Amino acid sequence: MPELPEVEIIRGQLARELRGARISSCEVLLPRLVKYPTALGFRRGVRGREVREVRRRGKYLLFALDGDRELVIHLGMTGSLLLLPRGGERPRHTHILFHLEDGRDLIYVDPRTFGETALVRRGDYRSLPCLSRMGPEPLADDFTPSRLAAALRGKCRVKAALMDQARLAGLGNIYADEALHRAGIHPLRRVDTLRGRDVARLHAAVREVLDEALESGGSSVSDYVDLQGERGNFQERHLVYRRAGEPCRACGEIIRRETVSGRGTYFCPCCQK
DNA sequence: ATAGGCCTGACG
DNA sequence: CGTCAGGCCTAT
Numbered sequence: 001m002p003e004l005p006e007v008e009i010i011r012g013q014l015a016r017e018l019r020g021a022r023i024s025s026c027e028v029l030l031p032r033l034v035k036y037p038t039a040l041g042f043r044r045g046v047r048g049r050e051v052r053e054v055r056r057r058g059k060y061l062l063f064a065l066d067g068d069r070e071l072v073i074h075l076g077m078t079g080s081l082l083l084l085p086r087g088g089e090r091p092r093h094t095h096i097l098f099h100l101e102d103g104r105d106l107i108y109v110d111p112r113t114f115g116e117t118a119l120v121r122r123g124d125y126r127s128l129p130c131l132s133r134m135g136p137e138p139l140a141d142d143f144t145p146s147r148l149a150a151a152l153r154g155k156c157r158v159k160a161a162l163m164d165q166a167r168l169a170g171l172g173n174i175y176a177d178e179a180l181h182r183a184g185i186h187p188l189r190r191v192d193t194l195r196g197r198d199v200a201r202l203h204a205a206v207r208e209v210l211d212e213a214l215e216s217g218g219s220s221v222s223d224y225v226d227l228q229g230e231r232g233n234f235q236e237r238h239l240v241y242r243r244a245g246e247p248c249r250a251c252g253e254i255i256r257r258e259t260v261s262g263r264g265t266y267f268c269p270c271c272q273k
Numbered sequence: 274a275t276a277g278g279c280c281t282g283a284c285g
Numbered sequence: 286c287g288t289c290a291g292g293c294c295t296a297t
Contacts, residue, residue: 002291003291003292006291058292059291059292064281072290074293075291075292076280076291076292076293077280077290077291077292077293078280078281078282078290078291093281097292110280110281110292111281111282112279112280112281112282112292113279113280113281114279114280114292114293115292116293129293129294130293130294151279154274156274156275157274160274162277163292165292165293172291172292173290173291174291175291187296199281221290221291222282222283222290222291223282223290223291224291241291242290246296261276262275262276262277263276263292264289264290
C-alpha cells in the first residue's frame with residue numbers, strides 16, 4: 001500500500017487536478033468497498049458535488065465536497081487512483097468510478113480490495129475507527145521529539161508502536177523499517193528501553209525518510225503508482241526493506257528478516273541495537 | 274498486545 | 286505447491 005509519502009503525493013496531484021471539478025455520477029462495481037453509508041447512499045451523495053479541497057490524514061485521503069459531506073478514501077495495500085479520459089478501457093480491478101463533468105473519470109483500482117471508502121458528514125469519522133483515533137502527523141511543524149516520546153509510551157516493541165496509527169499517523173511497514181535502520185534501533189526493542197537520545201534519533205530519522213521518499217516520488221515496491229500511473233523511485237534507496245540476504249549499505253553485514261507483530265521486518269543486526 | 278481474517282497476484 | 290505482499294478490523 002501507499003504509506004504517508006505516497007498518499008501525500010497523490011493528494012497533491014488530486015488537489016491540483018480536481019480544483020473545481022464536479023462529480024456528475026458514480027459507479028460502484030464492488031459495493032463492499034463502501035463502508036459508509038451504503039453503496040447506494042454513497043453514489044447518490046457524491047452525485048453533483050464539487051470537490052473543494054483534498055486533504056490527507058495519515059494514509060486517508062479526505063475530499064471536502066460542497067455541502068457538508070466529505071469523501072474518504074483509503075487505498076489499503078494495493079489501491080490506486082487514476083485520472084483517465086472517459087470511455088477508455090477500464091483497468092483490471094477497477095471497482096469504483098467517479099465520472100467528472102469535464103469528461104474525465106477518477107477511477108479506484110484495487111487488486112486485493114483491502115481499501116475502503118466512505119461518505120461522511122464533514123469531520124464525523126465514527127464509521128472509520130482508525131481515522132477517528134489517528135495519532136499525530138509526523139511531518140507537522142509541532143511534531144517534536146517529546147511528541148514522539150509520548151507516542152512511544154507502554155511496553156510494546158518499537159516496530160509495532162511506529163506502525164500503530166493511533167500512536168503515529170501514516171507509517172507502514174516500509175518506512176517503519178527504514179526509519180529504525182537510520183536511527184540505529186533494533187525493531188524488537190521495547191519502547192520503555194529507549195533513552196532520550198534514541199527518541200531524538202528516531203524522530204529525525206522518521207522525518208528524514210518521509211521527506212526523502214516524497215522527493216523521490218514514493219516507493220513502488222509492487223503496485224504503487226501515482227495519479228498518472230507513474231512509479232516512484234525511493235525503493236532503489238531502501239536500506240533494509242525487502243533486502244534480506246543482501247549486505248547492509250552502511251556496514252556490509254547481511255540484512256535479516258524476522259516477523260514482528262505479524263509483519264515481515266527487515267533490519268541490520270550490526271547497525272541496529 | 275498479539276493472532277487471524279479479508280483478497281488477489283507474483284514468484285520460486 | 287508454498288511463501289510473501291505497502292493495512293486495517295475483530296476477537297482473544
